[in-house]
Amino acid sequence: MRPLLIALAAIVTREALRFARQRSRFVSALVRPLVWLVVFAAGFRAALGLSIIPPYQTYITYETYIVPGLCGMILLFNGMQSSLSLVYDREMGSMRLLLTSPLPRWWLLFAKILAGTAVSVLQCYAFLGIAAAMGIKMPVMGYFYVLPALILGGVMLGALGVALSSFISQMENFAGVMNFVIFPTFFMSTALYPLWRMAESSMLLRDICAVNPFSHAVELIRFALYGQFNGMALLWTALASLVFLALALWGYDPGRGLMQRRG
Template sequence: MTVYLIALSAIIKREALRFVHQRERFVAALVRPLVWLLVFAAGFRAALGLSITPPYQTYITYEIYIVPGLCGMILLFNGMQSSLSLVYDREMGSMRLLLTAPLPRWWLLTCKLLGATIISILQVYTFLFVAWLFDISFDPLGYIYALPAFLIAGLMLGALGLALSSFIKQLENFAGVMNFVIFPTFFLSSALYPLWKMKESSVLLYQICSINPFTHAVELIRFALYGQFNATALGWTVLAVTAFMALALWGYDPARGLIRRKG
């Protein structure tokens, strides 16, 4: 067990050092959601009406509504950014050194996933602090209740990036795949618009948004920020974590890679 913890600590420290040396990554992670919060939300506020639906018990402004979705945006982009670093590490050879360590591959990948998720959660709370400075805030206990939701949502999105990185072999191809995954995942969800509003415009889009794992991650965060528990969102998010992680472990299976090279 001591060896496992040493590996976990070392990988998390490596992720933290990489993040510290990439300050522009931190700034970009904050600028993107803040633009949506402070610029786009001002225009959508008058055009988009919001009814009183759970977890809300009164009418809210559009800025309040999109904060959980923007927290999810940070987790989503950082999950993809972390997977991009995996592709880079594989090209440079450092990923090979990591995966050849005398520990189970599932543990090494889980450590990598946990390290990236912890960094993402720190960025989310920084964003929430900046939003608080602009008088967009929640109950103090909501910030504590939301921590497990951030962790589970971050693990899900990080596992998705991990699975993608296992099938993409060239760094140049990953940017296009990231855009192909990020934007449909984000826009076809409840991050920016309530599902009932989406249903009014298109039943097909509503159905797509309903099965999108990112929607359930956002709703898990939304309810948690109000101190409420959404069992359905939690169940689908945990199921997505399991599925994406299983796909990543299969993609990083050395036996599968050996068979493919022989073929």
């Protein structure tokens, strides 16, 4: 057990040091959701009326509705960026060397995902603090209840990024795949619009959003911020996390790095 904890601490420390040196990464992670919160929400407020839907007990502003979705945006973008660094590490040889160590492969990948999740959670709390300063406040206990939801959502999206990176050999290719995955995942979810609003325009779009794992991660965060438990969202987020972790484990070969390099 001790070697596993040492490896976990080393990987988390390395990710933290990299994050500390890249201050622009922290700023950019906050700029994206703040643009939606300040600019787009002001324009959509009048056009999008929101009914009383769980977990809300009264009518809410559009800015209040999208805060959980913007936390999900931070987790999504940071999960992909963390996986991009994994591609870089693999090209430079450090990750390949790590994967050939005697430690279990699944633990090394999980440690990498957990390290990226820790950075994402820190960014989410910074965003929630800025939103509170702007007058968009959640119940006080919600800031504590949301921590497990943020961690689980971060692990799910980090595992998705790692699974994608296992089949991509060059950083340039992964950057293109990131855009192909991030934007459909984000926009076809409940991050910006409730399901009933999407159903008014397209039932197909509504069904796609309903099965999107990112939607369930957002709803898990949304309910947790108001001190409520969403069992269905928890179940599907946990299942998606296990599936993505299994794909990541299957995709990485401990001796050579990528499955596509076999043979």
